[in-house]
Amino acid sequence: MSWPPFDSPCLAPPPDDAGPLGPCLHCQVRHLAVCSALSPEEIQALETAASVQALEPGAVLARQGETRRHVYTVTRGALRLVRVSADGRRQVAGFALPGDFVGLSGAPTHQHDIEALAATELCRFGADAMQRLGTRYPHLQAKLLERACVELDTAREQMMSLARMTPIERMGDFLLRLAARQARAGNPGPAVALPMPRADIADHLGLTVETVSRSLTALRTRGLIALPGTYVVEILDPAGLKALEAA
Structure with a gap:
């Protein structure tokens, strides 16, 4: 299978004069991500809980039904979210692009297979660590809730659109x-x-x-x-x- 050549704004390395704030403050998709609600000082706290994960095209990040241990921000590339029904039918629920937050759910397990469409880079957080950060920084929690509501509204709108x-x-x-x-x-x-x-x-x-x-x-x-x-x-x-x- 051939994979599409695709590149998007990524987590750029900090410039030489970036100082101690590290790459998060200089992320090219920060304005799209949930961490956009944080101050520079809070970004530093976020960086201590973050790690970078790279995926090759076709790599599987998670399988439907697996325990949900991490949440992710896409910083480069693209993911697809796939659900397979009991009778084997395949439904692509959506695509995650740079700035999108993946893994936000009230369920303890992943609701979709998550696969890399291209060479993809993620900013990864432990689900428990993100929950603690949300408690510590209420505006981050508010940003997560806002993101969840937007995704729900988008899903409903898409469902109605497909029907008509x-x-x-x-x-x-x-x-x-x-x-x-x-x-x-x-x-x-x-x-x-x-x-x-x-x-x-x-x-x-x-x-x-x-x-x-x-x-x-x-x-x-x-x-x-x-x-x-x-x-x-x-x-x-x-x-x-x-x-x-x-x-």
Whole structure:
């Protein structure tokens, strides 16, 4: 299996004059992460509980049903969250991109398989250590709660969207959401990286691979997007994509 070439804002090494605050303060996705709520002094405390974990493309971070021992912030690359039903059907629940927090759950076990889509770097915290930090710094706890609420709202909105949208509308909505996430991470477009293969998009949107390909071709034919490469889409007409749902 070939893996998409994908790179995103990462945990950059601190500059020579970074001083004692270490890499967390200079993380390029800090403004997207839950630690954005912390002061420099609190960042120092966070660093003592953090470690960096690197994953090769295709590596498994966790399996569904395993005890949840760590939480993670994606600092480079991308992850996919996969759930396999009792009858063996595969559903891609979502994708974690730089700045996303992974592992936040009230359950003691992982609810999904978590797999690396590309070379990926994570900032890792013990689940218990993060809970203690949340108690110590209430605004961090508030940021975690806010993140959980946003994820819940997004999941509900996506569920409703999938129920009422045509395949082409689903594809357009997916591209706009992905573009917005990458813009927040420092890539304003129009080129949008697709860190996932077509099969993952299909399993995420409830479509077949063939329907995903046809939908992308239809969007290109309408002049809404360009397809310069397998893993890149250029959004030429964001308003036109947005208008698909209202059509």
